[in-house]
Amino acid sequence: MPPSLLVPLIVGCALFMENMDATVLATALPALARDLNQDPITLKLALTAYVAALGVFIPVSGWMADKLGARTIFRSAMLVFMGGSILCALSNSLFTFVAARFLQGIGGAMMVPVGRVIIARSVTKAELVKAVSYLTLPALVGPVVGPPLGGFITTYFHWRWIFLINIPFCMLGLYLAGRFIENFVEPDAAPLDVKGFILTSVGAALIMLGLSLFGGHLVPQSVPILMCVIGAIALAMYWRHAARVPHPLLDFRLLKIPTLHASVMGGSLFRIGLGAVPFLLPLALQEGLGMTAFEAGTITCASAFGSLFMRLIATSVLRRYGFRTTLMVNAVFAGFALAAYGIFSAHTPYLLIAAIVLMGGVFPALQFTCLNSIAYADIDSRDAGRVTSLASVIQQLSLGMGVTIAGLVLQASNYIQGHATIVEADFWPAFVVIGLFSIASVPVSGKLPRNAGLELTRGHAG
Known part of the structure; x- marks a missing residue:
């Protein structure tokens, strides 16, 4: 099996574990909040604690991979993530749960960014878009399986079990990484x-x-x-x-590269909008529309099916329209798709909700493929670690900002409308705001040259 296929699939095991954990947790948040005697909105602290750990440790992930070996750090990070998952399952208070999520974040901080470094150093630039597409295939299974599985476990068993399903996937990833991934070391790594x-x-x-x-x-x-x-x-x-x-540690001078600037800065605005969805949508379906966790999970996973479809054809779209046009036009479509979640009510037909959520996965998936690929369009492979650290920190903090902003808008909407508890009418302003963040990325993408990323789309089929 060629490295352009094998290595992304192995790294995808880590993404699968992380994405499934996030989507499972989001579905279980209302039940978890009741069990810990907290308001559901307060549980955004558990999501942002994870992102805070990413913000702390992602900056050193590239340096550690260069100094100690990418495979060594990748496998160590998977072990830390698994340990944090076990402690989440054992938590009995908000404090211990948030602390366990922070430990999970330490593992995630080095697991996924170092995985991207491994891919960038394992394949040629001409193979990079295809490799990124392969990387996302196992990662997309997590969002497909996670919401209904998390909802089923939460509704019919107990939320603690949702954190233990990471263990077998972590073990599989450890074995495959040890056998098939080269331990890349940068001999001239800069001092920390x-x-x-x-x-x-x-x-x-x-x-x-x-x-x-x-x-x-x-x-x-x-x-x-x-x-x-x-x-x-x-x-x-x-x-x-x-x-x-x-x-x-984070070299902002790299942002002078136009393609990296568009990926990081324009992508950050887009990710603020999309980062709110895993927190806001399950909450709206359960607390606003009165669905069970399982019912909400079966709807939430529709976006993952939309993502899977789009990622299969993303390379063909990029070859036809180019990165600049795709990023600008698709950001508008993605913004409207996310804002459309605000029309949901108790009277909205189930199939219509599922169809809108499906489209809410199609357009963001194309945007992510563009943003993640073009970041490496004009850099040398020896700079992959520094670029990955810088891009990953800003991207992950943007996703965390999305959760925070959505929570603040939801609280403000609830307060202004004078509701004693969270109700259906409180959610639409939050969905409109996150849709606008996606559209706000258009001017940044518009500064790209028309032929930006051309080398990435040459010479391979979709």
């Missing part, structure tokens, strides 16, 4: 930027956790404000620091 690591860790973690605490009742509201201020100061200090050192 320790000061940069401290500043980015403090900044990313405090801002993400601080934003997730806004509007809640866990701590006085002065606490999240202070956390965000300190986090912003730390990131501002890092920005100055990064401009002065030769090998910064």
Whole structure:
């Protein structure tokens, strides 16, 4: 089996585990919140704790892969993720659950980004789009299986069991990686930027956790404000620091490359919108429309079927229309598809809801394939680690921002309309806002040259 197929499928085991875990958890959030005696919106803290861990440890993932070997870090990260999953299943309070999710995030921080480094160094540029498409195939099975499986387990058994299903997939990934993936080491790896690591860790973690605490009742509201201020100061200090050192932890100078800039900055706006969906949609179906977790799961997984279809034809679309046109036009379609979730009500037919959710998977899948591929269009393979670290940090923080923004809009909508609990009418403003974020990425993509990423679409079939 050629590396362009085998390596992405192996790395896809990690993506499968991570994506299934996220979709299963999102479906189970209302039941989990009741079991932990918390408001469902408060459980966004569990989602953002995971993203905060990504923001802390993704920056060093590229350096660790270069220094210690990509395969070594990849397999170690899978073990850490599995350990965090087990602790999630054993949690009995919000604090212990959030801490276990943070541990899971440490594993995820190095598992998926290092997997992308492995792919970038294992295949040629001409094979990269095809390799990314193969990578997403096993990853897409997670969102297909996750929602109905999580809903079934939550409805008929107990939410704790949903975290234990990661274990066999982790074991399979460990075996395949050990046997078939080369342990890439960069002999001239730059020294670790320790000061940069401290500043980015403090900044990313405090801002993400601080934003997730806004509007809640866990701590006085002065606490999240202070956390965000300190986090912003730390990131501002890092920005100055990064401009002065030769090998910064996150090298923002790489964003001068037009294709990488479009992937990271335009992609971040798009991901803010899409990052809210796994949190907001299951909550709307269960708390707003009164569905069981299993019923909500069977609808949520429709988006994964849409994603699977689009990823199979993504290369053909890119060859015909190019990256620039595809990114601009598709972002508008994706924004309208996500905003359309806001029309759901208790009177909306089940099949219509499923059809709209299906389309909400088609357009974002094409956008993700474009964004993830074009990031590597104009870089050397030796820079893959630095590019992956920079892109992954900003992308993951954007996904976490989506959860936070959706939660804040939902809380504001609930408060303004004067509802005692979350009801159906509270959700539509949040879906409109996340749709607008996707459309906001169009001007950034419009700055790309018309022939951007041309080398990536040459010489292979869809």
